[in-house]
Every structure is written in structure tokens, then in C-alpha cells.
Amino acid sequence: MGKIIAGVGTSHIPAIGAAVDHNKTQEAxxxxxxxxxxxxxxxxxxxxxxxxxxxFNDHASAFSLESISTFAIGVAPEFQPADEGYGPxxxxxxxxxxxxxxxxxxxxxxxxxxxxxxxEMPVDHGLTVPLSIMFGQPEEWPCxxxxxxxxxxxxxxxxxxxxxxxxxxxxxxxxxxxxDTKVAVFGTGGLSHQLQGExxxxxxxxxxxxxxxxxxxxxxxxxxxxxxxxxxxxxxEGIEAIMWFIMRGALDEDVEQVYRFTHCPVSNxxxxxxxxxNKDK
Amino acid sequence: xxxxERDYHDIPGTYVFDGTHYRKxxxxxxxxxxxxxxxNRDEFRKDEEAYLAKFPVTNEQRKALLERNWLEMxxxxxxxxxxxxxxxxxxxxxxxxGAAMSDSGMTEEEFKHMMITGGRPIDGNRSKKETK
Numbered sequence: 001m002g003k004i005i006a007g008v009g010t011s012h013i014p015a016i017g018a019a020v021d022h023n024k025t026q027e028a029x030x031x032x033x034x035x036x037x038x039x040x041x042x043x044x045x046x047x048x049x050x051x052x053x054x055x056f057n058d059h060a061s062a063f064s065l066e067s068i069s070t071f072a073i074g075v076a077p078e079f080q081p082a083d084e085g086y087g088p089x090x091x092x093x094x095x096x097x098x099x100x101x102x103x104x105x106x107x108x109x110x111x112x113x114x115x116x117x118x119x120e121m122p123v124d125h126g127l128t129v130p131l132s133i134m135f136g137q138p139e140e141w142p143c144x145x146x147x148x149x150x151x152x153x154x155x156x157x158x159x160x161x162x163x164x165x166x167x168x169x170x171x172x173x174x175x176x177x178x179x180d181t182k183v184a185v186f187g188t189g190g191l192s193h194q195l196q197g198e199x200x201x202x203x204x205x206x207x208x209x210x211x212x213x214x215x216x217x218x219x220x221x222x223x224x225x226x227x228x229x230x231x232x233x234x235x236x237e238g239i240e241a242i243m244w245f246i247m248r249g250a251l252d253e254d255v256e257q258v259y260r261f262t263h264c265p266v267s268n269x270x271x272x273x274x275x276x277x278n279k280d281k
Numbered sequence: 282x283x284x285x286e287r288d289y290h291d292i293p294g295t296y297v298f299d300g301t302h303y304r305k306x307x308x309x310x311x312x313x314x315x316x317x318x319x320x321n322r323d324e325f326r327k328d329e330e331a332y333l334a335k336f337p338v339t340n341e342q343r344k345a346l347l348e349r350n351w352l353e354m355x356x357x358x359x360x361x362x363x364x365x366x367x368x369x370x371x372x373x374x375x376x377x378x379g380a381a382m383s384d385s386g387m388t389e390e391e392f393k394h395m396m397i398t399g400g401r402p403i404d405g406n407r408s409k410k411e412t413k
Contacts, residue, residue, distance in 0.1 A: 066311075085317060085322075155297050196296060199406055201395055205400075228287075268400075
């Protein structure tokens with residue numbers, strides 16, 4: 001049977017990908033960041049998920065204003081790294097799992113989550129940076145990946161509560177999959193950052209730390225936080241942290257915080273990394 | 282969506298990309314999106330005005346794009362993930378773009394320094410009422 005073994009939360013800052021790709025990880029600015037990621041890398045090497053469902057957002061790479069899906073799932077056998085203006089990242093092609101992806105899609109839609117089903121989807125830093133963070137620079141990614149893309153760029157984004165419930169439905173879908181498959185769910189994006197406007201550079205580390213505490217121990221408390229509160233307190237781009245609720249919803253009510261790391265700043269962002277396991281493994 | 286007053290309009294220095302901005306900035310953003318393709322980047326580099334003429338942007342938007350007026354692009358419906366594609370085209374970092382959008386005439390170095398010392402503080406920047 002399919003089983004959700006863990007959840008990972010991580011920011012997906014493009015500069016992290018650039019630091020990996022251009023061998024800058026040991027430079028003074030980057031070393032503390034990459035050192036802080038090490039325990040999570042070691043952990044995932046041990047638990048070895050067969051499949052990672054990576055919840056991410058596209059940044060005008062595969063999708064555009066032509067058509068905006070709130071939730072989209074990638075069902076292709078593979079996904080190519082996208083050209084975001086610098087040429088594509090030289091990272092391995094992302095291998096999908098079409099059978100499991102279709103199983104999850106069917107289960108979600110029957111559960112009234114009306115997913116957009118996507119075959120052609122070049123994946124940008126939103127998806128490939130979390131893979132670099134967790135797996136470094138392998139010849140091939142050590143797991144299959146099901147991309148789950150969430151609109152967090154166009155207001156209105158889905159609510160935290162909707163994301164949380166989608167996570168629960170993903171768990172139900174995975175657990176009804178007949179093949180033995182270990183699945184980890186990644187929630188990506190955040191934490192506080194604002195890239196645009198006169199307020200660019202905003203960081204609200206205290207808010208983020210409290211939010212992480214609540215996400216781990218009391219997600220019910222924050223799942224109804226309003227869009228305006230996120231925009232105001234965590235910056236116009238900080239709202240993407242709602243994607244972590246999908247990961248959190250796929251886990252038990254009681255979870256063990258295996259690892260947590262935050263660092264400020266990474267580029268213009270308060271970086272966050274979280275590893276959660278169900279207490280009853 | 283009607284272009285009504287929103288509670289997030291009270292957040293200072295922030296252009297929430299809602300339906301109003303989407304409608305205003307559609308072609309501006311789609312022009313920026315086109316720079317994902319190498320052949321379009323080459324064409325734009327050869328003759329900016331000629332390439333831009335293919336997109337039905339307004340005169341104000343054309344001016345802001347050609348002058349690289351990053352704040353004005355946001356005011357005219359630009360979304361940062363799209364307009365940043367033009368900044369990438371120019372070889373700008375996110376910190377240089379951030380500095381250019383800060384209204385105080387910040388340099389890239391000053392912006393970087395602000396980030397390393399904890400970023401722009403939330404206190405005083407939550408609400409337009411605070412900043413006045």
C-alpha cells in the first residue's frame with residue numbers, strides 16, 4: 001500500500017539553485033545556509049522516499065496569465081527544467097510517476113478537489129531548488145516526483161484551510177494506492193519576503209517562527225489566517241507559505257519535528273526548512 | 282471583480298496582483314513572459330522598440346518598460362515575477378531590483394546591507410497609517 005512517511009517544508013529561493021549550480025555553497029554568505037541543510041539531507045538519505053509529491057508554484061514558466069489554475073497536478077513521465085531567462089538549470093530531468101499521479105488525481109477529483117491535469121510542464125526553481133536542497137547534485141534524482149502546482153501569484157490564492165484539506169485528501173489517495181510506495185510530501189515557498197514595491201526586502205522573522213510553531217503543533221489555529229494578514233505581516237510574496245499546509249494536512253494531527261532550521265537572509269527571504277514525521281510511524 | 286477599495290490597499294509600498302492589476306497589466310506581463318525564450322531575448326536585444334511594438338501595451342507602459350522604471354511597471358499592472366524577467370534580461374540581481382523600487386534612492390549595496398542586517402523591518406511598515 002502507499003504510505004505517507006514524512007513531510008518537508010522548505011523555501012525555494014532561486015539564488016540557492018544558482019549557488020549550487022555555480023559551486024558557491026562554501027562561500028561565506030552561503031556556508032551557514034548549506035550547513036544548516038545538511039541534517040535534512042542526511043535524514044532523507046536514510047528514509048529514502050520512493051516518490052516525493054512536491055507542492056510548489058510556477059513563476060511564469062509553464063503557466064502564465066493566459067490560464068491560471070488554482071491546483072494543478074503533473075501526470076507526465078518526465079518534466080524538463082524550465083528556461084527562466086538564464087537558460088535552463090543544468091539539473092537532472094525530473095522523473096514522474098504517471099500511475100500514482102493518475103491514481104491521486106482520480107481520488108482527489110472524486111473527493112471534490114477539481115484538479116487541473118497537466119502533461120506538458122517545464123518545472124522552474126519552485127520545484128528544482130527544493131530537490132537540490134534535499135538531494136544535492138546527483139546524476140539522477142533519487143526518487144520519482146509528482147509536481148503539484150498551486151497558484152500563489154495571482155490574488156486570490158487558495159485559502160490555508162483549503163490547502164490543509166487538500167493535504168488530507170492527498171493522504172487518503174496515497175493510502176488507497178495498492179502498490180507499496182513510500183511517499184514524502186514537500187511544501188515549498190515562503191517564509192516572509194517581499195520582492196516588489198517600496199516595501200521590497202521586508203522580513204518578519206518573529207511572525208515566521210510563531211507560524212512554524214503553530215504549523216507543527218496547532219495548524220488549526222492558523223489555517224484560517226486571512227490573505228491580508230499574510231500580505232501585511234509576511235510580505236506580498238510571503239503568502240506562498242500557504243503551500244506548507246498541503247504538506248501538513250497530509251500528516252497526522254500529532255507529528256514529530258525531526259529538524260527545523262531558519263536563516264536570514266537568503267537573497268531577499270527569511271529561509272525556512274522543516275522536517276516532520278508522524279509520531280506513529 | 283469590481284475595482285473597489287480593499288483592506289490590503291492600506292499596506293504601504295505593496296502592489297497586490299489582483300484582478301484589477303491583472304486586467305491593467307496583461308500585455309505588459311505577457312511581453313515580459315516572452316523573454317523566457319532565447320530567440321525573443323535576441324530579438325529584443327537587437328531592437329527593443331521594434332520587438333515591444335508587437336505587444337499592445339499602452340504608451341505609459343511602453344515608456345516604463347523602455348526606461349526600466351520598475352515601480353511604474355508595478356503601478357501599471359506589472360507583476361514582479363514577470364517584470365523581473367526584464368531585470369534578468371538586463372543582468373540585474375533581485376537586490377538591485379529591490380533597491381530600484383525602494384523610493385529612497387537606495388543603492389544595491391545599501392539594499393544588500395539592509396538584508397544582511399535582518400531585512401526591512403515590519404515595525405512601521407504594516408500600515409499606511411503607521412508610515413504617515
